[in-house]
Amino acid sequence: MLALDRVGKTYPNGVHALSRFSAEIKLGEIIAIIGGSGCGKSTLLRAIAGLDRATSGTVTLDAATITAPHAKIGIIFQEPRLLPWLSVADNIGFGLSDLPADARREKVTRALVRVGLADKANAWPRELSGGQAQRVAIARALVPQPEVLLLDEPFSALDAFTRRDLQDHLLDLWADTRPTLILVTHDVDEAVMLADRVLVMRPRPGRLFEEIAINLARPRDRNSPHFDNFKRRVLTALDRSLDRNVPDSEAAANAGEAMWW
C-alpha cells in the first residue's frame, strides 16, 4: 500500500505548491489525479517518485519511506524521454542492467511484442512516431515490474485517436501484473475511462478537494449513460474546485475539528 500522509511542498522561491495531501492507495488500484493548472499535480507525482522531496509530510510504500527514486516505483513522463543514442530495444532494457544479458533480451523481446513494436527493436528513437515513442516509454517503465507506476499526463501530447488507443493499451498492460497506477491528467474522459478513484485537486495552494469513486465495470463503454454521468460529476467537481467561494472538504473537516473541541 502507498500511503501519502499530509504531503506538502514549498519551493525555495516561496511558492506553496502542495499542502497537506493525504491518501491511501491500495496495490492494483488505478487513481486519476485531476485539477486545474497550478494545483500541484505534478509536484505530488514527483514527490511520490522520489525525484523531489516533500517539504512536509511523508510518502511511504509498504514500510519504506520514499525520499529518493525507489526500485518499485516507475514513472512515465509527458514526453517519452527516450535516450536517443540507444536503439528501441536498448531503451526498453535500460532499467534491467542488473539482469544477465539473455534474461534481459527475453524480457525486452516480450515487452516489444506486448506494445506492438516487435519490428522496431533495432530502430533509433528518432525514427518513431509520437505514439510509438510513448509506447516504448511505457514498456521501459513496465519491464522492471514496478508495484507503483506513476504517469504524468502521459498522453497529453498525442492526437485524440492515438490517445484513446494508448489508454486501452495501458489497461491491457496493467492487467498483466496489476500494479498501482497513479495518473495525473487534465482530461476528464481519460480519468473516468481508466480510474477506480478520481481525486480532484484545487489550486493555490494545491490540495485535495474531492474524491469520486468510479464504480463502473471494465471494459468501460465511453458512450454509456453511466460513463457520461461520472464525467459530469467530475466536471462539476472541477468547476467547484476553481470557485474560490466554495470551502474544500479539508477545510470543512478542520472546521469540524474546531467545533468538536
Next chain:
Amino acid sequence: MTIEVPVLEQTNADVARPVASVRLSRLVRPALGLLLPLSLALGWELAVWLGYSNGRLVPPPTKVFATIVELAKSGELSRHIATTLSRVAAGFALGVVAGTLLGAVSGYWGLARRLLDPTVQALRAIPSIAWVPLFILWLGIFETSKVALIAVGVFFPVYLGVMGAIHSVDRKIVEVGRIFRLSGPAMIRRILLPAVLPAYVVALRVGLGLGWMFVVAAEFMGASEGLGYLLIDGQQLGKPAQIVAAIVIFAILGKTTDWLIELATAPLLRWQDAFGRGRGAA
C-alpha cells in the same frame, strides 16, 4: 530517410534508378570538392606557361610538385613530416587529456567550476604565442617547449567544449537516469558521456585544427626539422616553391587527420537526428 518506408518500396526505388548513375554520383560527389582547387592550379599553371607571369614568387603547380618529389626522393620530406606529426600527436594527446579532465570536472561539479573556470578563462584570453618566450626559458628550445605550446592550443577548445556540453545535458534525460537509480559512475557512463559525445567530437576537431596552427608557431621558434622549418628555410633561402610545397602538405595532413577523427567517431554518432544527416558532408 526513415526505416518506416516499406522494404518493397525501397527496392523498387533502387531498381528504378539506373545503377550507372548511382555509381557515377558516388564518384562525383567527393570530386566536387576538388573542382575549385584544381581549376585554380590549372589556371595558374596556364598563366605562367603562356607568359602572363614569370612564376618566380608564386611558383606554378608543376614546380611545387617537382619540389615535393625532390624532397621526397632525398628522404628529407618524410623526416620533416614525421617530426611535425609526432609533435602534433604528442601535443594533441596532452591537450585533449588535460582539457577533457578539467572540462569534465568543472562541467559536472559546480564548486569546481566556480573555483577553476575564471582562472582558465583568464588564461584563455592570453594569446597563446605569448607563452613562447616563457616556455623556452622553462622547457628549453627542444621538443618539450614545442609540445607544450601545441598542448596549450589544443587544451582550450577541448576544455570549453566538454564543460559546455556537460553543463547543457538535458535535465529530463538525467532524470531518467535518476529514476532507474544509476550510481554516479553509471550516470556518467550511460547518460552523460553519450549525451556529450557529439559536442566532444566537434571540440576535438577544433582542438586538432589549433594543434596544426600551433605546430607552425612552435617550429618557427627555432627548429632544425619539421614542416615549419621548411617554411622558414624556404623564406631565408628564397625558395617560394619549397614554402608552397610545405603549405600544401600542411593542408593535406590537416584535412586527413580531421577526416580520420570524423571517420573514427561516425559509428558512435549514427543515432543523431540532425539537419546535416544524409546531405553528403565531405
